[in-house]
Amino acid sequence: MxxxxxxxxxxxxxxxxxxxxxxxxxxxxxxxxxxxxxxxxxxxxxxxxxxxxxxxxxxxxxxxxxxxxxxxxxxxxxxxxxxxxxxxxxxxxxxxxxVVDAPKENDLSAVKGEEVIDVNRETELTNQRTLKQLVLLMNALPAPQREVVYMRYFQDMSFKEIAEELGCSINTSLGRMRYALINMRKYSREYNLNLSLE
The missing domain is CATH 1.10.1740.10 (RNA polymerase sigma factor, region 2, helix turn helix motif)
Structure with a gap:
């Protein structure tokens, strides 16, 4: 060095x-x-x-x-x-x-309690569906890329921590994440999944 x-x-x-x-x-x-x-x-x-x-x-x-x-x-x-x-x-x-400019007729102050629960349930189901799709895409990745995605998004580890855990450089862990996202976007299109991967 x-x-x-x-x-x-x-x-x-x-x-x-x-x-x-x-x-x-x-x-x-x-x-x-x-x-x-x-x-x-x-x-x-x-x-x-x-x-x-x-x-x-x-x-x-x-x-x-x-x-x-x-x-x-x-x-x-x-x-x-x-x-x-x-x-x-x-x-x-x-x-x-x-930031959404909602029309007055969509004012949420008029929404009933049970309707709010329905919206929350719909959000929960959407999140569960998104998680399943994310796991599907992860499983299609090569093992080194899958490890980095799991550590980053499911264990909330920094790239420095990932590098230390895997015994590689920060640059390597960043690179694996980059290629993982590229591959996941490609697989998302192939599987016709509606996921935004940033």
């Missing part, structure tokens, strides 16, 4: 593209504090900041692998921009999913 500490960010990016995952670990150690500080300063919630930080690095890995980083010498600013866009996307999705 001492070799990597003396390399420039650009050299580390190239080493990672050449197949050396330890190069990305060095990039992560150099940049994670600044990126996390930026995210938590914006969202002001540590748990949410951790989620968005992990999502940011999934995007960074994907963009680097797809040669979308081309700004030599400006890696940290580029990563901050990815983090910024991730935060913006989160709040945009939040607004889309939860």
């Amino acid at each position: 001492s070799t990597f500490t003396s390399m420039t960010d650009q050299e580390l990016v190239q080493a990672y593209l050449d197949g050396n995952n330890h190069a990305f670990d060095e990039l992560l150690s150099r940049t994670q504090d600044n990126i996390f500080s930026y995210i938590i300063r914006v969202v002001k919630d540590e748990e949410l900041a951790n989620e968005l930080f992990q999502e940011t690095f999934l995007k960074i890995i994907s963009k680097i692998q797809n040669h979308q980083y081309t700004e030599t010498g400006k890696l940290q600013w580029w990563m901050i921009r990815v983090a910024h866009n991730t935060v913006i996307d989160y709040y945009r999705d939040l607004k889309k999913n939860f």
Whole structure:
């Protein structure tokens, strides 16, 4: 690892593209504090900041692998921009999913108690159906990807904890999650399931 500490960010990016995952670990150690500080300063919630930080690095890995980083010498600013866009996307999705301008005739204050129970029951059934579909998709994954999805979503483990548990780098656990989501989206289309996988 001492070799990597003396390399420039650009050299580390190239080493990672050449197949050396330890190069990305060095990039992560150099940049994670600044990126996390930026995210938590914006969202002001540590748990949410951790989620968005992990999502940011999934995007960074994907963009680097797809040669979308081309700004030599400006890696940290580029990563901050990815983090910024991730935060913006989160709040945009939040607004889309939860902010609804309901007509007055749909005012929930007029809903009877038994109707609320029916709605809650319908939500519960929908959640159960979603869980079954998620498990179906997970079971179709290769074992290494399935492990990461299970630990992340069913055991609520961070990517750092997953990496320690599996004896791999954080980069590897992030990469497995990325490919798991790609595969699950593909399987979801093949099985004609209506699941939104982010």
